[in-house]
Amino acid sequence: MKNYYDILGVSEDASNDQIKKAFKEIAKKEHPDRGGDEARFKEANEAYDTLKNSQKRHDYDTMRKFGGTGTGSGQHPFFNEDIFGDFFSGFGNNNDFRFNFSGREGDERIFRNVRRQPRGNRNVQVRMAISIKEAMMNNEKTINYKLPSGRDEFATVKIPAGVQHGVTFKFSGMGDDSIKNMPRGDLMVVMSVLDSDGYTRKGNDLHTNKTIDCFQAVRGTEFNLKTLNDNIIKVKVPAGTQPGTILSVKGKGMPVHKTLNIRGNLYVKIHILIPQLSAQDLKIIKDL
Numbered sequence: 001m002k003n004y005y006d007i008l009g010v011s012e013d014a015s016n017d018q019i020k021k022a023f024k025e026i027a028k029k030e031h032p033d034r035g036g037d038e039a040r041f042k043e044a045n046e047a048y049d050t051l052k053n054s055q056k057r058h059d060y061d062t063m064r065k066f067g068g069t070g071t072g073s074g075q076h077p078f079f080n081e082d083i084f085g086d087f088f089s090g091f092g093n094n095n096d097f098r099f100n101f102s103g104r105e106g107d108e109r110i111f112r113n114v115r116r117q118p119r120g121n122r123n124v125q126v127r128m129a130i131s132i133k134e135a136m137m138n139n140e141k142t143i144n145y146k147l148p149s150g151r152d153e154f155a156t157v158k159i160p161a162g163v164q165h166g167v168t169f170k171f172s173g174m175g176d177d178s179i180k181n182m183p184r185g186d187l188m189v190v191m192s193v194l195d196s197d198g199y200t201r202k203g204n205d206l207h208t209n210k211t212i213d214c215f216q217a218v219r220g221t222e223f224n225l226k227t228l229n230d231n232i233i234k235v236k237v238p239a240g241t242q243p244g245t246i247l248s249v250k251g252k253g254m255p256v257h258k259t260l261n262i263r264g265n266l267y268v269k270i271h272i273l274i275p276q277l278s279a280q281d282l283k284i285i286k287d288l
Helices: 004-008 016-030 038-051 054-065 214-219 279-287
Strands: 097-100 108-111 124-131 139-146 152-159 168-171 187-194 200-202 205-213 221-226 232-237 246-249 266-273
Touching (some): 004 038, 214 221, 232 266
Parallel strands (some): 124 187
Antiparallel strands (some): 221 232
């Protein structure tokens, strides 16, 4: 797993202002429009996008705490068959609950940080993170969890394509039942949909960036873009494109939840790389 704190050069207890300041310093130096390192800029932008959001930062810190590892095997950066999650339920303290999400063989996570809810409210709430790439398609994962009584329980979570961040799936009567003469609580699975692969999500639309050189911007160009569902699409850049221009590709965004074959749009922000010119080059241009 990438260390976003190291990428931005801040401590793990850095304030939002410190994180923002660190990102601005990197952006000034590495922004593609200023001739910086595009890969370094994207990496810093990804780190900032996660750490500036309190919920995403919490999810990220939780995964790092429980042993999240690096990427490179085609897995989502927050999922390397690692440990992730938070319980917010009435099970008392210092209990570990092991969940097996069998969407992939060996895909196991341990959910900790169990807190006691008010007596009588005995729902089990689990936060499950997936990438926006995973949210592009229907998924089904089976949860295997152990109650304080020692009994194993199972629940199958059907995750629909286009699921939104924060959506909660309720499983009635599948929570704790250790308190006698009380109705059994429910299992609540809260989705956390995280940006990945250079794409960010806004509603049902996807946003990404592309850097071209000034000559391509002047005369126009066309480039191939790999989408989150691993398709290759061609994006045309018209002649005279200016820095910051946003190109739209209709129907290439996220699937709209509970609809048939309807998708949001894909937006590509164009950055233009200005070459470093010598004094002689500048003089020639000036004399034109």
